[in-house]
Amino acid sequence: MTELQELAQLKKAGEYSAVFSRLERAHIISYYSTLHDVLVHFAMLRWARCRHNDRELAGQVLRLIGPATKLAIGWVPAGNTGGTHFSPIKPMPDDLAAINAARR
Template identity: 45%
Template structure:
């Protein structure tokens, strides 16, 4: 099983949680779900780009110019650098954080990443 295959359901769950929180008017909570999706999916070019695409859409929806510009640059970086492993582990992906800065991974996201590794090792 590839990383993409193992991680996709977890990233999708975070994207669904994002949509739910957004529909309930909880924009800050919603964005945190996108940050989690980014941390979980950043080792797959496709999932990494999806996370940045959702962050860009979030910035557009909320008129956040800094977020939009940051996400355009991050999307390009995700598309061109993920396959080479040039990612800062744990980085949450928002424009409020340097795109080069590794960050500690939350316990809940680490549990998910461990499940993904386990699923990969079982195939």
């Protein structure tokens, strides 16, 4: 996943908001892989812990449960970025829809 590979460079540069934006894009791309979805949520949890963002940290703990259940029933909220500033079940505009369509 290119989005995740760029995280180390952004972290070294101290661009923490850019790191989370990259994680949100990685989340959208990871929808159809339970493993990748869990890895992205785990990375978001680590980001929240490092940034002392308790709301995001708690939200990511809950969102780590979601991938196994939502993929098992075939439900994916299109475009959802995975961050706690949006509902985990709300579909959102999806600028990465073409990438996901090719991965199905």
